[in-house]
Amino acid sequence: MFPESNSGYSYEDCKATADWLLAQTDIRPAVGVVCGSGLGGLADMLKDQVAFNYKDIPNFPQSTVHGHAGRLVFGTLKGRPCVCMQGRFHLYEGYPIQKITLPMRIFKLLGVETVILTNAAGGLNQDFKVGDIMIMKDHLNMPGFAGNNPLAGPNDERFGVRFPCMSDAYDRELQQLAMDVGQELGYADFLKEGVYCVLGGPSFETIAECRMLQKLGADAVGMSTVHEAIVARHCGIRVFALSLITNQAVTDYDSEEKANHEEVLQIGKLRAEQLERLVSTMVTRIEHNFA
C-alpha cells in the first residue's frame, strides 16, 4: 500500500528513543522549543542543562545546515522543565518528511504539552520590516498541496486520528499571550502576526513566486515549521509558532536585494535577546495560565 520508505518511524521506535532519553535525565519537560536558523541561542537560556548531540540519540536524524547546532538540550526555564532542539531538520536536507518531524512524536512521549516553534523567514507583507517578529496565526502548506504531508502513510491511532483538523493549528490563547507579553516588554513596534507559507527549498524564491505567494495571502515564507506543527497537533500538542523576518522577499525586478543564508543568521543574532525574553516570559506564563 504505502512504500516502506514512506512510513517513517513506528510508535515503538519513537517510544524507544523517548525512553532512552528519559533514562538519561530526571527532567520531565512540559514545554518543547525548536530553534530556527540562527536562533539556537534560545537553548542557552536553559538552566541545569543536560544536552545530547543528535548523533548520539537513537533514531535521531543529523543536522546538516549551518546555524543548526544539532543538540537536544533539557533544562529549566525559570523553574519550568523544558526541552529545546538546537537545530531542526528540513525537507531540502533530503530526509523523508516523516523523519524531519520525528522529534514532535518524541516530545509527546517525553510528556511535552506545548511546543514553541521558531523560524527565520522572508517577509512578503509590505508592512513588515527586517527584524520584525511575526506570530504565526496560520499556514499555507505548499508541499502538502503536492501530497507531501508528514501524516501520509499508515496512521497509528496511538498518536492521533487519520484526518486531524488544522483550522485551530496555532493556539489562539498562546497567540494572545505572546501579544500581551510583547506589549509589556515594549516590542509593539516590531511584533506582528500573519500567515507563514512553507516551501521545499533550498533555493530561495523567484520574484514571480514571491508575487504569487503575496496574492495567496502569505505574509512570510520559509522552509520549515509547518510539518512540525501538523505532527504536533496530530498527537495533541498545543502549538505556538513565530517567525523572525530576516529579509524582505524580493518582488521587484529593479531591486538589487538578494536573499542569502548568512544574512538570515546575522539578523537572528541581532534579535536574539528580545526573542529569548519573549519566549522565556511566555513559558512562565504558560505555567501560570494553563498548568
Ligand SMILES: O=P(O)(O)O[C@H]1O[C@H](CO)[C@@H](O)[C@H]1O
Ligand atoms: O526555518 P528555519 O529552520 O529557521 O530556516 C530558514 O532559514 C533557512 C534559509 O536561510 C531555511 O532553512 C529556512 O527554512
Ligand SMILES: Nc1nc2[nH]cnc2c(=O)[nH]1
Ligand atoms: N523560503 C525562504 N526561506 C527563508 N528563510 C529566511 N528567509 C527566507 C526566505 O526569504 N525564503
